Amino acid sequence: MNKPDFRYKKPEVTTSELRTPVEFYTSKISDGLHGRDVSFEKVFYTFAKVYSPSLKDIEISTGKSMEARMTLKIRDPLTSYQPDNRHFVQVNDHRLENKKWQIIDIRPDYDNRDFLIVVIGGTPND
Known part of the structure; x- marks a missing residue:
């Protein structure tokens, strides 16, 4: 007789789900006459799964007086790059304008x- 298996199986994510290219940038003040211009420097490039923010993500952003627009799922780059709240993200999708979004929250995926x-x-206001 076959017994059911109740061990946890983490959800599988295939490469085909990570199909949207995203770029991570740092910002700094440009050298110049006024010192008010901001320049962006690309620090990391990867592919992501982009989806609408969950209620949890919206609640986190509300506490920071920001508005969550998208949630990204990326492979953990480990030591090559660690996202920071001071960094910006550009989602390279033709349906979105080439805008750099602020990072509101970063957390590990507890399922995987x-x-x-x-x-x-x-x-x-953005």
Whole structure:
């Protein structure tokens, strides 16, 4: 007689789900006459699964006086790059304008430790 197996199986993510290219940038003040211009420097490039923010992501962004626009799921780059709240993300999709979004929250994917969840958005006026 076959017994049912109740061991936890982590959800599988295939490469075909990570299909949207995303770029991570740092910002700095440009050298110049006024010192007010901001320049962006690309620090990391990868593919991500892009989807609408969950209620949890929206609640986190509300506490930071920001508005969550998208949630990204990326492979954890480990030591090659660690996302930071001071960094910006550009989602390279023809349906979105080439805008750099602020990172609101970064957390590991608790279902699969090989991935990071990055919530991006901006202030409500953006």
